[in-house]
Amino acid sequence: MLHLRETSRRSLIAGLSGAALVAGASGAALAAKQPKETKPPPKEEKKAVGAIEDLMREHGVLRRALLVYRQSAARLRAGAAIDPKSIRQTAQLFRDFGENYHERMLEQAHIFPALRKSQSPAGALVVTLIAQHDRGREITDYIRTVTGKGAVGDAEALARAFETFELMYESHAAREDTIVFPAWREGLSERQLHDMGQTFEDIEHRQFGSDGFADAVKQLAAIEEALGFADLAQFTAPRPPRS
Numbered sequence: 345m346l347h348l349r350e351t352s353r354r355s356l357i358a359g360l361s362g363a364a365l366v367a368g369a370s371g372a373a374l375a376a377k378q379p380k381e382t383k384p385p386p387k388e389e390k391k392a393v394g395a396i397e398d399l400m401r402e403h404g405v406l407r408r409a410l411l412v413y414r415q416s417a418a419r420l421r422a423g424a425a426i427d428p429k430s431i432r433q434t435a436q437l438f439r440d441f442g443e444n445y446h447e448r449m450l451e452q453a454h455i456f457p458a459l460r461k462s463q464s465p466a467g468a469l470v471v472t473l474i475a476q477h478d479r480g481r482e483i484t485d486y487i488r489t490v491t492g493k494g495a496v497g498d499a500e501a502l503a504r505a506f507e508t509f510e511l512m513y514e515s516h517a518a519r520e521d522t523i524v525f526p527a528w529r530e531g532l533s534e535r536q537l538h539d540m541g542q543t544f545e546d547i548e549h550r551q552f553g554s555d556g557f558a559d560a561v562k563q564l565a566a567i568e569e570a571l572g573f574a575d576l577a578q579f580t581a582p583r584p585p586r587s
């Protein structure tokens with residue numbers, strides 16, 4: 345009896361030590377041995393995207409479209425063929441996501457008027473920024489028309505349109521990211537900035553149904569795949585010459 349008790353005590357100690365060791369080595373492993381709860385785990389809440397992050401990641405989408413234009417211009421200049429269908433899809437995405445939503449519904453409806461009202465020095469850029477939105481629409485119309493015919497036509501003119509549009513919009517978005525958006529943010533309280541983030545999300549959902557940003561990224565990824573631009577590693581620069 346005593347022997348049995350002693351054995352049980354030793355087993356218990358050994359078991360406890362083992363458990364302690366397991367807990368020390370890996371709490372997760374121990375937790376995995378515990379009986380499963382019948383309640384389903386709570387759903388992960390969707391993380392809010394702030395107004396500035398929203399605007400800047402939209403620029404990221406537009407920059408990827410501009411890179412499609414830049415690569416296409418390089419191909420045209422090299423006398424190579426480009427796929428009009430994929431370029432037309434890129435132009436349509438720029439129209440829907442960039443021009444109709446990002447520019448008109450966010451920047452021109454909320455940001456530019458607030459900058460003018462607050463008399464921020466960044467407000468001086470607004471006239472040029474709107475002129476560039478308008479010029480961008482003209483170029484998008486041109487790209488859609490040319491590529492809608494199924495053949496490129498004047499390759500030199502199209503390459504020039506891609507290149508000038510890219511330079512204009514890269515300069516434009518870079519000023520917005522570093523001057524215009526920070527100045528707009530400066531004029532808002534923390535509460536107002538938070539509310540603007542919600543307003544932007546609501547506009548995006550009204551315009552695109554579910555998640556306009558995720559859909560736009562998916563569309564661009566498909567375009568990049570079709571054109572052979574999907575592999576990021578191909579853009580790693582070569583080593584510089586030895587100096």
Ligand SMILES: [Fe+2]
Nearest residue numbers: 447451473520
């Ligand atoms: Fe803009």
Ligand SMILES: [Fe+2]
Nearest residue numbers: 446451517520
């Ligand atoms: Fe913008």
